[in-house]
Each structure stands twice: as structure tokens, then as C-alpha cells.
Amino acid sequence: MSEQHQGAHTAAEPDGTQLDGTDQPRPQPPSPSPGPVVAEPHRPRPPALHGGPGVEPGSEDELDAVAAGPSPTHPHEPAHEPAHPVPAPPPAASGHAVAPASPHPERWGRVDPDGTVYVNTADGERSVGSWQAGEPAEGLAHFARRFDDVLTEAELLATRLSAGGADPKHTLSSARTLRESLTEAHVVGDLVGLSALLDGVVAQAEQAVGTQRAERDAARNAAVARKETLAAEAETLSVEATQWKQAGDRFKAILDEWRTIRGIDRKTDEALWKRFSKAREAFNRRRGSHFADLDRQRSGARARKEELALEAEKLADSDDWGPTAARFRDLMTEWKAAGRAQKDADDTLWQRFRTAQDAFFARRSQNFAERDAEFDANAAAKRSLLDEAEKIDTGDPDAARAALRNVQERWEAIGKVPRDDIRPLEARMRAVEEKVREAVDRQWRRTDPEAEARVAQFRERVAQFEAQAAKARAAGDARRAQQADAQAEQWREWLATAEQAVQHR
Template sequence: MPAPVEAAPAPPAAPVAPAPPADAAPAAAPSPASVTPGGAGAAPVVAVASADPGKWGRVDEDGTVYVKTADGERAVGSWQAGEPTEGLAHYARKFDDLRTEVELLEARLTSGSGDPKQAAASAKQIRDGLAEATVVGDLDGLAARIDFVLGHASKAVDKAKAARDQARAAAVARKQALVEEAEKLADESTQWKVAGDRLRAILDEWKTVKGVDRKTDEQLWRRFSKARDTFNRRRGSHFADLDRQRAQAKTRKQELVELAEELSESDDWGPTAGRYKDLMVEWKAAGRAPKDADDQLWQRFRAAQDKFFARRSAVFDERDAEFATNAKAKEELLVEAEKIDPSTGLDAARSALHRVQERWEEIGKVPRERIRELEGRLRAVEERVRQAGEAQWRRTDPEAEARAAQFRERVEQFEAQAAKARAAGDKRRAEQAEAQAAQWREWLAAAEQAVASR
């Protein structure tokens, strides 16, 4: 069967989506009008031409195929292959392919899965080709439907542009915030590890922020790069200074270690122990050396200290044992000393005490906490002997009796003067003599009491 003859080829269109499957339900039949509005804001409904191709075209006697439009009929081709109804159906199916393609564009726009710009271009290409399309169908309705799709695409393009602008503004704002944070870290932070980790995290995030225009992105990147360089210089300078300080600390601690090792052989226990305390203060003031060196030097320093204090402890332990023995010996000697009784003979008591004192010194030192107790008991014995000696001296002192006799004589003289003056009627001289007699009488009483207490 020969192929149909068409009046003119259809203009090239955007890629045509696959036609609906054969078993798909046909679209609703067209209404009497070419275009039936679906309602406020709804897409115009386009009839399925293949359902009733005779509504949209005809085939004349010589086989020319016409399509009906609002502007009148237009020849779209020729059909010589069979019945006229078959020709109309053929051209109607071609129309349905265009209609399906437009509906697919609209569906993609509505779902958001399509590119609005590409959809608009495809719809416009179809719209521009309708005037010469070799199809039979509701061309006016399809044109209105395409216009609806173009309007929808325009809105989608504007919306996509607004979304891109918003995303770009958000991306610029985020990179701006990252730059400002990096600059603050670069200028202020001394938490070198934390700040360094944060700058690396900022760089990682920076790479994920997309949509910034090239010029703005390059300006922000230069600021961020400068901030990283500033931070790295400050950190490098800090650690260079720290290395110098640690080198100085290492030198100083080596000197302290050598001093500590020299002192470890000293037998001058007290001053050397004090010097070790001073060295420890100087060690802390020296600061930290490099870790490995610092640990090694500290081990040497502690070893020297431990050696000295171990030697001192050994000596002190031996001395303490000796002092404990001495304390026991002195306790035994005190038992003997406390038996001395001056009342049975002062000279014998003094002699016995002298022998105790000599032996006491020969015994030597005792523990510090026992000194007061033991010395106190010995002092008590010494005091008892001393008091006995003083009492004996007072009892044998001839000057005490002479003083008492002298005071008694002076009392008698002033009493005689007072009596004589009173007899002569000289009251004033009598009172003066009596006052002097009273004073000497007090002194006499004291002298007689001293003699009596011997």
C-alpha cells in the first residue's frame, strides 16, 4: 500500500516523549468548543483527536487532508492509501503525539522534575511549529495549552531564579561567616591545636558550600587564605619562641642536675637538705625543656635527691637508735640521782650529784622529744641539793646576827631620844624620834625573821 502524501513536513520539535501505551485509557472526548477552560488557574483541556478525527478535519475527493482551525481550514497533507477515515485517523494520531508531548512537559514542570528553561524552549518550539504542523486535531486548544505551559514555565523559571538567588545569598553569607571566624581565630586565638583543627574544619566546610559567584568567591577565598597564613605565622612564631625557651630551660636544668649530683655525696645534712629545697624551686622556675630531655633530666635530679636523703636517713636511723639507748641509760641514772637525800649529809649529796652529772654528759644526746622530760628530772634533783645548801648557809651566817643586833641597838637609841624629848616637852623631836624608831623596828623584825628561818 503506498504511503500517504503530506502537504509539508512538520517543523523539528523537541524530543518527543513516548506515546501512552496502547492499553491506556483515552482522554475524554472534546466539548463542542475548541478550548474548554478547566477552571480558575487550570490548564485548558485539549481533546484527543484520534477519538473523533472528523470533528477536527476532513479529506476531500482528491485526497487532500484539511484541519479545522478558528481561522478556517488548512491543508496538512494528502491521503491516497485507503479510506478517508483512515487518513484522518493517521493525522489525528500525529496530533495526539504533540498533545502528549505538551502534557508531559507540563507534568514535569508541575512535579518539579524538569528544567523550566528547557521545558519553555521545547514548548515554544512546538508552539512555533503549529501553524505548519501536519496534524489533525484541536490546534487552537493545543496552542492555549502550550501558552499555559509557557506561563507555568516562566513562573518556574522565576521561582528557580529566586531559589538560586536565595541559595547564593545563603552560600555567600555562610562563607562570609566562615571567613570572619577564621580571621578572628587568626588574630586572637592562642589555643593553637583547637584553632588549627577548627581552621581545617572550616576549609572542609568551605569546599561543600556551592553557588557563590566567581568574583565574590575569589574575594572571600583571599581573605580566608590570608587568615590561615596569619594564624600559621603566629603559631610558628609562638612555637619558635617556645623552642628557644625550652632550649634555655634544658641548659638550666642540666646545671641544676649537676649541682644536685654533687650535693648527693654531702654529709652536711641540714644545709644540704635546705639547698635541695632551693634547687627544687629553681627547677620549677626554669620552665619545661623538650619532653624527652625534661623526663631524663628529672630522673637524674630525683635520683640525686633520693641518694642524698637515703644516706641521711640511714645516718639518722643509726643516730636515733643510739639516742634511744642513751635515753634508756639516762633513765637508769635518774633513778639513782632521785635517791640522793641532802638531809642525810649535804657534802655526800653534792658529791653524789657531781658523779651523776659527769656520767650524764658522758652518756650523750637523747631523742629530741625526750630532752625536756629527762633534763627536767635532773634539774629537780639539782634544785633540791641547791636549796639544802642555801638553807645551811643561812643558818651559819654570822652577819645575819650582827645585823639584827645593830638594828636592835638603833631602835633602843631612837626610843631613848623620844623619851628624853617628850620629858623636855619637845613634842616635835619626840615624834621624829619615834618615827625613826618605828622604821628601824621594821628592819629589826625582818632581820630577826631571817635568822629564825635558818
């Protein structure tokens, strides 16, 4: 049998692969200029969607096929599902029914007597391959099955995209690639309808990609805004915070929230992180500086309080009550001004200081209590003595003065009395002393020889001036008589006063 006769029973693909009647390829040497591959072993396809034979749109068979989803081994299955459902497909994707080519492939193409296979397109016929392995109808059926496989792939893309189970971006890429491949696809079928279906899938996928991009941009903007808010809060805390524990806890909470915020591009995220990190470092430096200063202050306060506690312990045994009590008050003022030391040291030093202070004031209180009891007894003794003094008889001034002197000596011997009793007791004693003094004065005035001599002298002078006045009138000297009468009158007044003083003694 010649080579030409053998060609009547085999189909030659453009790449040189020889097919026998069972569509099984036999290895051949590689061709120097390989053409497109147009035939491969037939794969069974799932029930056609959107108008396959025996399947009515919206019937239970079609719904079951849609619910089953694409085969997990499909070569164009998306790597992952989108984060958000995509919108329902436009009419171009779901309203154009594309019938499978396999039941009636003669509607979509033909086989020339020389075995060339053609498909009908919008621009006319296009050669899709050569069939030499059997009857022309078998060749058309072979290329129609190839079309059905492509249709199945397109329908699966549309179905998964409409159901929200596909990545819109990946679906868009796959649909575009599939649509572009139709211009050279080695298939026989409704290429116009399939192209329209893929156009709808592309439009739907582009819309979904836009929606996904808008949602992603919105989420990114929200994430950026939130991190900017957190960074601004951190910057404010780094400058103004003085409640160190609360601010430190807030920084931790900001960091925890920061780690949960996703979806920001690296450049923006790094810039925001630098702001937050810089603010946190500034806060840590301020807090560290504050506590370093506080440690220095506490060390100084501890040294100063040790000095005050030591001085207080030395004063605890003092009996100089007034000055020591005043010094303890000054020590307390200095203690408060010294500031706080570390808690343990501060508590220990305060206990030392307070113990010494309490010991001194306890001793002083006991001393004052004993003194008050003594003063109360002294006051009672002085009141008894005053009762006796107030009964002194002033009729005999000398005896009264002697009795008063005895009372005064006993008064001084008694000692101090309570502060509140000093003025009343002293007033009563001064009254007794004044009573005795008046009695003595009266006696002295009655027995004073100088007073009697003054009275006699005043009488003598009155007599002298009266005589001078009489002599002047006898001589007819009225002026001298008048002067002598005036002088005599003046001395009479003085005489009357002196006599009155003597009479009232």
C-alpha cells in the same frame, strides 16, 4: 511530453524540490531564492494523545501511550531531566483536545485547482505549499501528516513536562519555538487548537521554570547562609582559639563540609572562600607563632633544668643535713618555675634531679634513724641518772653538793636526747640542783659571822638611843627624848629582822 504536462504528475515545493507520487525528492539545482520546505518523506507517528482517532481520553490506549513516553530519537527531546518535578499542567495544556488532521484533512484546508494548498487559520486561509504530484486529497493528506508530526511533538513536550521528565527551561524554549513556527508552518490541521495546546505548555513551563528558579534561589540562599556561618566560625576560631588541636580538627571539618555545599554563584563563593581562607591562614600563623614561642621556652627550660640537675647531683653526697635539705627545697621551687622542656628531655632531666634528691634524703634519713637511736639511749641514761640524783641526801650540804657535781659531769658526758625529751629531763635536773642549792644556802646563813655581827650592832644601837632618851627626859627635854625613842624603835625592828634571819638558817 511537454514540461507543463509533466507538472500534472509532480508536486513542486516552494524551495524548488520536485516530488513524484512516492514523496521521494529528486535532486535539482539550487534555486536562487529558496522558499520554506513543506514536504518531506512521511514519518510514522505514535498514537495521538488528547483525542486521536479511536483513542478516548483516559482510555487504556492513551495511558499506554503516555507511559511509553516520547521516542528517544525525537528531535526535541530534552538533553537532561529536571531536578524537581513540575506542577500539573493547567487546563490550557491538558484540557484542549487537538484531533489529528490525517483522518479528515478536508476539515482544515483545501487544494486549489492550480495545486495551491491552503490551511484554515483564525485569520482566514493561508497558503502552505503546492501539490502537483497527484490527487488533491493526497496533497491534503501529505500536509495533514506534517501537521500530525508537529502535534506529536507538542504532545510529547506536554506529556514529559507533566510527568516531570523534562527540563522546564528547555521545554519552554522548544514550545515557544514550535508555537512561533505555526505562523509559517506548511501543515494542514487544527492550528488554533495546536496553538492553544502550545500556549498551555508554555504557561506550564513558565510556571515550572519559576518554581525551579525559586527552589534554586532558596537552595542558593541556604548554601550562602551556611557558608557565611562557617566563615564566621572560622574567623572566630582564628582570633580566640587556644585549644590548638581541637581548633585544627574543627577547621578540617569545616573544610570538608564546605566542599559539599554547591549551588552558589562564582563571585559570592569566591568572596566567602577568601574569608574562610584568610581566617584559616590567620589561625595557622597564630598556632605556628605559639609553638615557636613554646619551643623557645622549652629550650630555655631545658638549659635551666640541666643546671638544677647538676647542682642536685653535687649536693647528693653532702653531710650538712640542714642547709642541704633547705637548698633542695629551693631547687624544687626553681625546677617548677623553669617550665616544661620537650617531653623526652624533661623526663630525663627530672630522673637525674630526683635520683640525686632521693640519694641525699635517703642518707639523711638513715643518719637521723641512727641518731634517734643514739638519742633514745642517751635519754634512757639521763633518766637513770636523774633517778640517782633525786636521791641525794641534803642533810649534809657539802656532801650533797659533791654528789650533784658528779651527776652533772656524767650528765654532760651522755650527750643529746630526742627533742621531745629535752624539756622534761632538764626540768627534773633543775629541781635536783635547786634542792641542793637551798641546803647549801641554809648552812651558809647559819655560819655567816657578818650576820651575828649585825645583830650585835643592832642591839648596841638600840641601847644607845634608849640611853639618850632617858637622859633627855631627866633633863626635861621632851622633844629630844621623843626623837631618841623613835630612833630606838626603828633599830629594834631591824634587830628583830636580823635575829629572825639568823634563827631560820
